[in-house]
Amino acid sequence: MSLSIDDVRRIAHLARIRVGEDEAVQYQSQLNGVFDLIARMQAVDTAGVAPMAHARDLFQRLRADAVTEPNRREAFQAVAPQVAGGFYLVPKVIE
Amino acid sequence: MQWETVIGLEVHTQLTTKSKIFSGASTAFGAEPNSQACGIDVALPGVLPVLNRGAVECAIRFGLAIGGKLNRVNVFDRKNYFYPDLPKGYQISQFETPIVEGGALTIQVGDREKTIRLTRAHLEEDAGKSLHEGFHGMTGIDLNRAGTPLLEIVSEPDMGSATEAVAYAKALHGLVTWIGTCDGNMQEGSFRCDANVSVRRPGEPLGTRREIKNLNSFRFLEQAINYEVRWQIGEIEDGRAIQQATVLFDSDSGETRMMRTKEDAHDYRYFPDPDLLPVKLDEDWIEQVRATMPxxxxxxxxxxxxxxxxxxxxxxxxxxxxxxxxxxxxxxxxxxxxxxxxxxxxxxxxxxxxxxxxxxxxxxxxxxxxxxxxxxxxxxxxxxxxxxxxxxxxxxxxxxxxxxxxxxxxGLKQMSDSGEVERIIDEVLAANAKSVEEFRAGKDKAFNALVGQVMKATKGKANPAQVNDLLRAKLTG
Known part of the structure; x- marks a missing residue:
């Protein structure tokens, strides 16, 4: 698989990372290097091997359904850029 | 020209846990903004999600109730997108391996039964709420709802009309409240429907669908689908092709309008969440839950x-x-x-x-x-x-x-004293000689008129069957 420069721009946009023209060319070649590596791994026969969802061969531990967190709004909002009436404020977004 | 409607529903049901799916913050409705949003819910750097056993148990209950397959090992994935009510930049959901697959729900349409197949049901976290008014050109974010556990229930496109879709939504609502996994409160957003709607001519392959988002009442669900079906048929009959899109229903105008087309649809780049290990459902646990099913x-x-x-x-x-x-x-x-x-x-x-x-x-x-x-x-x-x-x-x-x-x-007691009823009948007969004559001349209608008079005289308190018997005995005796 080979990424086009447009693929790189699209991924950068989806990840909300600003990437300049020169950088895009550089990332294109670096990402293609990663994809080459993946292509080599995909050549391995994995028929009959269950896919792993996690690198550790363990299962999730669960917590009991209980309210354990106190209200720490004041502490959290002290470091927020802008708040009003208990809300976090962000630049206006409407779909 | 004949048209067929094809509808599938995705329903978000808020689960009845006390705490959130990945944090110990409360899920109680109506609290002060952001007073129930802890470090995990506001996505402070370095925090880690810990899965709520109660939420998993709700999903098991639902899976058992619909006869679905419970995936003994299921996986949480990250669904990546940017919106301020989702501070992590991704929603934790289940993509490739949901907790429940398959199953079915029987619905009643008139006096006919129909089985709607379910595709899957998966656990995920809800996002926060955005308020676009009242903040001087800014948007206010309340993260109390962020991290609230949801079970998203996806049906196959097995419904053929708005009526069937509503019957399915009601049956599902009845079921999740019945088994106690959701309180079903639609005003508070505990049960929200998205409808995938397409039309086709009979025998043809499926048409292109449009998805109507966030319908929070059965009435809106019905209105939105009916409008959408008429709109799609109109477009095709006018020679225009339907484009895959997400639309919103405006309950004031009764119309659906475009939110985004497929071209600018999200690319969510799902991948297994490295912060969460796969979830294992062991047989003992499933059997324990089964034993508590109503x-x-x-x-x-x-x-x-x-x-x-x-x-x-x-x-x-x-x-x-x-x-x-x-x-x-x-x-x-x-x-x-x-x-x-x-x-x-x-x-x-x-x-x-x-x-x-x-x-x-x-x-x-x-x-x-x-x-x-x-x-x-x-x-x-x-x-x-x-x-x-x-x-x-x-x-x-x-x-x-x-x-x-x-x-x-x-004094509403029915008159049971037959002497009293007989006395009234005698009075009525005396006062209605004409009806009596007519009855004797063979007019059955006159009999009913007499019964009516007796009931009226007793202010409806006589037993109609008793009046009938006594009256007939007197007239023919």
């Missing part, structure tokens, strides 16, 4: 037909919610003489009508199951005719009080 609506519906002799329609209506079904059974069980049909008629007739009119739920009914039992008992022992019982019901509803006290106070 008798399900489908089973009750069948039992009402075989054991109580009710029609499929009555049985379906009475098992629409757990509260209604329990109320019905409580009255049936405590009546002196078993008569499920009488109870069914009253519960679905007078009681439902009064509740609808007052816009009350059964839980808020001023007439409890015990009170209704007492009233119906008075029909069974002959104290009240059906008509008088309705008058007593009316007083119980508006003024409250015990049926017996109301019967005594308002």
């Amino acid at each position: 008798e399900l609506p489908q089973a009750r519906r069948a039992r009402y037909q075989t054991e109580f002799g009710l029609s499929a329609y009555d049985a379906g209506a009475l098992t629409g919610s757990h509260v209604l079904s329990d109320y019905f059974e409580a009255v049936v069980a405590s009546l002196p003489k078993a008569d499920p049909k009488l109870v069914a008629n009253w519960v679905m007739g007078e009681l439902s009508a009064a509740l609808n009119k007052a816009e009350l739920g059964l839980a808020e009914s001023p007439i409890t199951a015990i009170m209704l039992t007492k009233l119906l008992g008075r029909i069974q022992d002959g104290t009240l005719s059906g008509k008088l019982a309705k008058q007593v019901f009316e007083v119980m509803w508006t003024e409250g009080g015990e049926p017996d006290a109301i019967i005594a106070a308002k």
Whole structure:
């Protein structure tokens, strides 16, 4: 698989990372290097091997359904850029 | 030209846990903004999610209730997108390996049953809420809802009309509240529907679908689908192709409008969340949950037909919610003489009508199951005719009080003294000589007129069957 420069721009946009023209060319070649590596791994026969969802061969531990967190709004909002009436404020977004 | 409608629903049900799916913050509705959003919910750097056992258990209950396959190992994934009500930049959801796959739900459309297949049900976290008004050109974010556990239930495109879609949504609503995994409160957003709608000519492959987002009432679901179907047919008949898109329903105009097309649809770049290990459901746990399952609506519906002799329609209506079904059974069980049909008629007739009119739920009914039992008992022992019982019901509803006290106070007792009834009949016969003559001349209508006169003279308190018998005896004797 080979990424086009447009693929790189699209991924950068989806990840909300600003990437300049020169950088895009550089990332294109670096990402293609990663994809080459993946292509080599995909050549391995994995028929009959269950896919792993996690690198550790363990299962999730669960917590009991209980309210354990106190209200720490004041502490959290002290470091927020802008708040009003208990809300976090962000630049206006409407779909 | 004939058209076929194809509908599939995705329903987000908020689970009834006390705490969030990945944090110990409270899920209680209506709290001060951001007072129930802890470090995990606001996505402080370095925090880690810890899965709530209660949320997983709700999903197991649902999977058992619909006869689905419970994936013994299931996986949480990250669904990546940017929106301020989702501070992590991704929603934790389940993509490739959801907790529940398959299963089915039987719905009732008129007196016909139809089975709707389910595709899957997966656990995920809800996002926060955005308020776009009142912040001087800014958007206010409340993260109390962020991290609230949801079970998203996805159906196959098995519904062929808005009516069927609503029947399915109601059946699903009935089921999740029945098994206690969701409180079903649609005003508070605990049960939200997205409808995938397409049209095609019979026999042709599926048409292109548009998805109507966030329908939070059965009425809006029906209106939105009906509008969307008409719109799509109009477009195709005018020679335009349908483009895959997400649309919103405007309940004021009754129209759907485009939110985004497929071209700018999100690319969510799902991948397994490295912060969460796969979830294992062991057999012991599943069996423990199974042991706590109530008798399900489908089973009750069948039992009402075989054991109580009710029609499929009555049985379906009475098992629409757990509260209604329990109320019905409580009255049936405590009546002196078993008569499920009488109870069914009253519960679905007078009681439902009064509740609808007052816009009350059964839980808020001023007439409890015990009170209704007492009233119906008075029909069974002959104290009240059906008509008088309705008058007593009316007083119980508006003024409250015990049926017996109301019967005594308002003098609504049915006349059972046949001497008294006979005296009134004699008076009526004397005053209506013409009708008597007509009857003797062979006019049956005249007989009914006489019965009517007697009922009127007794202010409806005579037993109509008794009046009939006595009157006929007198006229022909």
